[in-house]
Amino acid sequence: MDLKRGLRIPIYGLGCGGAGATTIERELAATDGVVRAYVNPATETAYVDYDPAETDACVLARAIERAGYQAGPPIEA
Numbered sequence: 001m002d003l004k005r006g007l008r009i010p011i012y013g014l015g016c017g018g019a020g021a022t023t024i025e026r027e028l029a030a031t032d033g034v035v036r037a038y039v040n041p042a043t044e045t046a047y048v049d050y051d052p053a054e055t056d057a058c059v060l061a062r063a064i065e066r067a068g069y070q071a072g073p074p075i076e077a
Contacts, residue, residue, distance in 0.1 A: 003051055003052060003053060004035055004049050004050065004051060005049070005050060005051075005052050005076070006047065006048065006049050006050075006076070006077035007046075007047070007048045007050070007057055007060060007074045007075065007076060007077055008045055008046070008047055008074070008075045008077050009045065009046040009048065009057075009060060009061060009064060009071050009072065009074045009075070010044060010045055010071070010072030010073070010075075011024065011039065011044045011045065011046055011064055011069050011070070011071060011072070012044065012069065012070040012071075012072060013069055013070055014039070014041055014044045014069055015041065015044075016041050016042055017041060018041055020039075020041065020067075020068075020069065021039035021040070021041040022039075023067045023068070024037075024039045024046060024063075024064055024067045024069060025037050025038065025039050025046075026067075027063045027064065027066055027067040028046065028048055028060060028063050028064070030063075031050075031055060031059060031060060031063045032054050032055055033050045033051040033052075033053070033054025033055030033059075034048060034049070034050050034055065034060070035049040035050055035051060036048070036049040037049075046060075046064060046071075047077065048060055057074035058074075060074065061073075061074055
C-alpha cells in the first residue's frame with residue numbers, strides 16, 4: 001500500500017536563482033518522511049512527496065523557513 005502524498009508549497013522571496021532552490025531542496029530532503037523534493041525557482045514553488053505517517057505539511061513548511069525563506073500555505077498535489 002502506497003501512503004505517499006504530494007504537496008506544493010509556495011516560496012516567497014526565492015527569485016529565479018538556483019542557489020536558494022538547492023538550499024531548500026537539501027533542507028526538505030533532510031526532513032524525516034520526505035521521499036522526494038524539487039524546487040522550481042521560476043515559479044517559486046516546492047514540490048514534495050512525503051510519507052504522512054512520518055511528517056506533515058507544517059513540518060515541511062518549517063523546513064523551508066529554516067533554509068531562510070518564507071513558505072506559503074501548502075496545497076495538496
